[in-house]
Amino acid sequence: MDRMKTPTDRPYHHGDLRRAVIETASAMLREDNNWQFTLREVARRAGVSHGAPYKHFPDKESLLAELARQGFEQLQEALAASTARSRSIRKELLAAGTANVRFGVGNPALYRLMFGSGTGSRTAGVHLRERTLPTRGFLVDILRRGQEAGVFKKHALQGQAAACWAQVHGLTLLSIDGLLMAEKVGADPVEAALVHLLEGLELAGPAKR
Amino acid sequence: MDRMKTPTDRPYHHGDLRRAVIETASAMLREDNNWQFTLREVARRAGVSHGAPYKHFPDKESLLAELARQGFEQLQEALAASTARSRSIRKELLAAGTANVRFGVGNPALYRLMFGSGTGSRTAGVHLRERTLPTRGFLVDILRRGQEAGVFKKHALQGQAAACWAQVHGLTLLSIDGLLMAEKVGADPVEAALVHLLEGLELAGPAKR
DNA sequence: ACCTGAACACCGTTCAAGT
């Protein structure tokens, strides 16, 4: 991964094409919000013939599925890292939600790919549910501790988690689409929505003005 | 729209090709959750040459944009119709949320198209915000009346609306992806999440168990 | 004014041939 593509380094056999293809594709996804993801273009950028990637991925879908898989890993790491320095359960939920939105806004094409229909339905289709299990589990864990600590209302964890997840997922996608900066809202609408979410969760809400 | 394609009915000039193209495309979107939407296939099904649609739409994107536009119209109608028989503001919000989810689950490819990056960014890109204004306005209206009636907490309407919208949008997309029917949840997770949403909104929550 | 059919550039995928 360190040594870059010098003409002498890749005479005929690339040697690390699988990784190169993934990295190139990932870069294209990062810059191209614009869904013109082409396998031939990936090969072109990687400096190999258009047939070469087929030795490492059975088809285009498989490559995209792999990118999505890595995306879920990254998201999971981002979520885990976000709550590291949170000093209250309430702030953990706030941090995790913000991290999810930030991840989506920072990688819009990837986030869409992860939850898109193309890769979502077929290859990763059966797996999409288990791919998102860590995220669910992460939320459930926060909520359970919140309930045990007497901070959150004691409702069914799965339902509570589903509500939180939907809220965060929706905020992320609306943010990606640039649909949240409304007319003249002073505060960050994402944080406002998350605070609102907490308000429904918490037993004792902060002084309602 | 009534008379169907009989061989004698379309000797050379179709006569109503624009509408036929839209209807065919719409049908394909309805059956094909699977994003293989092809302009040539549309022409094929409509029984015209693959070049014909270009007399009515400058390109593929434009056709998709038109489908998305109609989709937002339908969604708006579905939302308006959903609250017609609601006998409380609380139930209005519940009905609207359920209607949105139902619309998305009923027309997954269309819903994705409406909020997708392809048509969403370019052609309809500048318009996506205004396309969704009616939905926002619809929510704001419910919330304002709720606040005035003393049912909902008095927070900034835009923030409250954003939170509701994100919740509903997220629930819709997660439902489309089949990600909400968790392990062994008895109740409908969508309704559970919406009830949870209301709990954060309402001034006096129902007896918290 | 509206539609057809050939034409062009480009893709995904396959495969015999090269190294």
Added chain:
DNA sequence: ACCTGAACACCGTTCAAGT
């Protein structure tokens, strides 16, 4: 074992020619 290059089927888009 891994990569190349021709080949095939298919798309989006254009355009001269038909009606």
